[in-house]
């Protein structure tokens with residue numbers, strides 16, 4: 001079997017067209033959805049991510065503001081800026097690009113963002129809302145993975161989903177979203193003794209580890225859906241995921257590529273969350 005690709009670029013284009021149309025409708029009512037992106041320091045990867053987010057806003061009719069600060073910015077100064085953005089009616093979403101310099105407590109900064117503007121979905125109020133099924137913002141990467149499953153018409157009810165990784169930004173929220181759709185969910189992590197024994201039972205596998213070839217063909221049940229969140233570099237320096245793509249695609253039913261899979265979906269869901277925040281504030 002050769003798996004069908006779930007194309008994150010194509011799905012993103014469709015969803016971004018919908019975002020642009022909704023943004024235009026909101027604009028016609030006098031509200032332009034606005035995202036503030038806060039970048040502290042010179043981390044080269046962060047600079048690329050931030051540029052891509054700003055460009056995605058511009059391309060789809062959202063207003064965006066980039067606030068760039070030197071690495072020496074104090075935590076107190078950053079918290080003051082977050083307060084100002086919380087009070088700014090032109091800003092509906094606030095994103096603080098992580099990682100922050102070591103002298104700044106990232107969690108404290110995230111908790112300072114108003115939950116109504118927490119479009120990254122990292123605030124404890126957002127995490128609590130996801131856990132209890134209350135309205136709130138879902139973290140963009142697992143939200144994008146759910147949209148990918150939705151795009152192939154996959155019904156999760158009664159299916160066994162295995163999530164590899166338990167970070168607060170991907171693994172844990174991913175597991176909660178799958179659970180909310182009535183999957184039976186197993187979460188694996190670095191202390192899981194026999195990962196393959198878990199993944200071989202899975203109808204859906206989400207790999208969010210950050211290590212190449214964590215998932216190989218012998219660990220996948222024929223026909224399973226495989227979502228690869230990982231972002232790594234191979235020996236040639238090319239971007240690759242956590243999944244041994246060439247091997248696993250011969251066994252899986254559906255698979256997401258890297259690049260062109262979950263990556264573009266993450267930015268797309270940031271646009272969706274920002275638009276949603278603006279629509280909620282307009283109501």
Ligand code: NAP
Nearest residue numbers: 141165166167170189190208209210229230231262263266
């Ligand atoms: P993270 O915070 O480092 O978490 C990695 C998780 O993997 C941890 O829970 C860890 O377990 C687990 N793990 C490590 N080695 C393992 C092993 N051998 N077997 C099973 N589990 C193992 O990383 P993250 O922030 O969740 O990100 C994960 C990956 O996704 C990274 O490559 C990141 O770059 C990528 N990512 C991509 C996007 C995107 O848009 N495509 C967005 C976010 C992240 P412990 O908890 O026991 O340490």
